[in-house]
Structure formats: structure tokens, C-alpha cells
Amino acid sequence: xxxxxxxxxxxxxxxxxxxxxxxxxxxxxxxxxxxxxxxxxxxxxxxxxxxxxxxxxxxxxxxxxxxxxxxxxxxxxxxxxxxxxxxxxxxxxxxxxxxxxxxxxxxxxxxxxxxxxxxxxxxxxxxxxxxxxxxxxxxxxxxxxxxxxxxxxxxxxxxxxxxxxxxxxxxxxxxx
Numbered sequence: 001x002x003x004x005x006x007x008x009x010x011x012x013x014x015x016x017x018x019x020x021x022x023x024x025x026x027x028x029x030x031x032x033x034x035x036x037x038x039x040x041x042x043x044x045x046x047x048x049x050x051x052x053x054x055x056x057x058x059x060x061x062x063x064x065x066x067x068x069x070x071x072x073x074x075x076x077x078x079x080x081x082x083x084x085x086x087x088x089x090x091x092x093x094x095x096x097x098x099x100x101x102x103x104x105x106x107x108x109x110x111x112x113x114x115x116x117x118x119x120x121x122x123x124x125x126x127x128x129x130x131x132x133x134x135x136x137x138x139x140x141x142x143x144x145x146x147x148x149x150x151x152x153x154x155x156x157x158x159x160x161x162x163x164x165x166x167x168x169x170x171x172x173x174x175x176x
Contacts, residue, residue, distance in 0.1 A: 002101075005099070005102075005104075005116040005141075006103070006115065006116050006118060007103060007120025008103070008142075009140045009141045009142050009145065009155075010140060012112060012115055012141055013025060013140060013147075014138055015115065016157070019138060019156070019160055020156075021149070021153045021157055021160075022149070022150065022153050023117055023147050023148060023149050023155050024145045024147070024148045025045060025140055025145050025146070025148075026146050026147075026148070027144060028144065028145065029144065030048060030107070030143050030144050030147065031143050031144075032089055033105070034090050043070070044136050044137060044146060044148060045148070046105040046135025046136055046137050047067050047129060047130055047131060047133040047136055048067070048068040048133065048137045048146070049066065049067065049068055049110075049130065049134045049136065049137060049138055049139065050065075050066055050067075050068045050070065051063065051064065051065050051066075051070075051109040051110055051111065051138070051139075052064040052066075052072060052092070052109070053092065053093050053097075053098050053102065053109045053122075054074070054077075054090045054091065054092060054093055055085065055089045055090070055091060055092075055093040055097070056078070056088055056089070056090055057089055058086060058087065058088070060087070060099060060123065061093060061097065061101060061121050061122045061123065062090065062122065062123050062124075062125060063109070063111065063112075063113070063114070063122050063123070063124050063125065064077070064125045064126075064127075064168075065101070065111040065124070065125070065126050065127060065130060065131060065138070066127035066129070066130065066170055067127050067133075067147060068101070070127055070129065070170045070171070071170070072170055074089070074090045074091070075089070077090050078090065080168050080169070080170060081125050081166050081168045082090050082166070085165070089097025095109060101113075101116065101117050101119075101121050101122055101123065102114070102116050102117060103115075103116035104116075104139075104141050104142075105151065107143045108139050108141060108142050108143040109139075110138040110139040110140070110141060111124065111126070111138050111141070112138050112140055112141060112147065113141060113155070114158075114161055114163055115161060116141075122163045123166065124147075124158075124166065125165060125166045125167075125169070126165035126166070126167050126168070127167075127168060127169075127170055128152065128167050128169040128170075128171075129170060129171075131167045133151065134150060134173055135148055135149065135150050135151070136148070136149055136151070136154050137149075158169055
């Protein structure tokens with residue numbers, strides 16, 4: 001039996017409040033793919049995200065958070081992020097691994113799920129555009145809401161989790 005994650009949406013938002021991480025959360029109908037939420041997100045400031053939960057040939061786990069319009073070619077990812085030799089191809093990790101490590105279901109993958117990766121099994125990769133954005137928007141562990149964080153709040157979130165992302169420029173040609 002897979003254990004329940006440490007945090008759900010309410011727990012995450014309470015933890016943020018307890019740690020003085022300013023955020024604004026907007027409730028909305030469930031969104032499973034970036035395209036479905038474009039109209040909902042149009043009125044929310046900041047960059048919106050797409051998030052990929054992946055594993056490599058050696059079964060290491062990776063979370064990529066990128067701006068919603070970023071094209072991510074899985075064949076190019078190892079070179080773009082400086083993955084270790086032998087990483088091989090990336091593929092999507094199973095919903096069971098997603099739940100066990102990030103505490104989210106398909107359609108709700110989010111960088112905020114790192115709060116549940118207490119064993120630090122997931123390597124976090126962040127699109128440079130998100131690293132540089134004034135405001136970033138992620139699901140708060142469920143796809144029925146969007147949480148907006150300014151850059152200082154997002155970096156505080158990562159710092160409190162002791163997570164240093166690999167910042168990657170997905171718009172850069174491989175080898176550049």
C-alpha cells in the first residue's frame with residue numbers, strides 16, 4: 001500500500017502561511033492539459049506552467065517545470081540539463097511513482113509537489129523563463145486551482161525545502 005503524502009492542498013497552503021510565503025490561489029474547474037486552461041489563465045498575471053514527471057534509463061526521477069508554451073523535446077532533455085552520463089532517454093514516470101513521490105495525480109503535476117518528496121528522489125529542472133519571471137503559477141497539488149507566487153516567494157519555497165533547481169534554457173539549441 002502506498003502511503004498518503006505529507007501534504008495535500010490544504011496542508012501545502014497552511015505550510016506556506018506558516019512560513020510567510022505569500023501566495024494567491026484561484027479555484028477553477030479541473031484542468032488536465034495546458035490547452036484546456038488557457039482561457040482560465042488569461043486573467044491571472046504571471047507565467048503559467050507545464051510540468052513533466054519523468055524517469056531516465058536508470059530509473060532516476062525528474063520533474064521539469066517550464067513555461068506553458070515551451071516545447072520540450074524529450075530526446076534533447078539530457079543534453080540541455082547536463083544530465084549525467086548513462087542517463088539515456090527520458091520517459092514519463094508512472095502515476096504510482098508520481099503519487100508516491102510528489103503526492104499528486106496525473107493532471108496535477110507541479111513544482112509545489114516537491115514538498116512531498118521528503119526522500120529527495122526527484123531532481124528538479126526549471127525553465128529559465130520561470131526562473132526569471134516576476135510571477136509563476138502552479139497547481140497547489142490539485143488541478144482545480146492555480147497558485148501564484150512572486151519570484152521571491154517561489155525561491156523561498158525552494159530554499160525552505162533545500163532544493164536547488166537545475167535551471168535550463170529550453171529555447172537554446174543543444175550544444176550551444
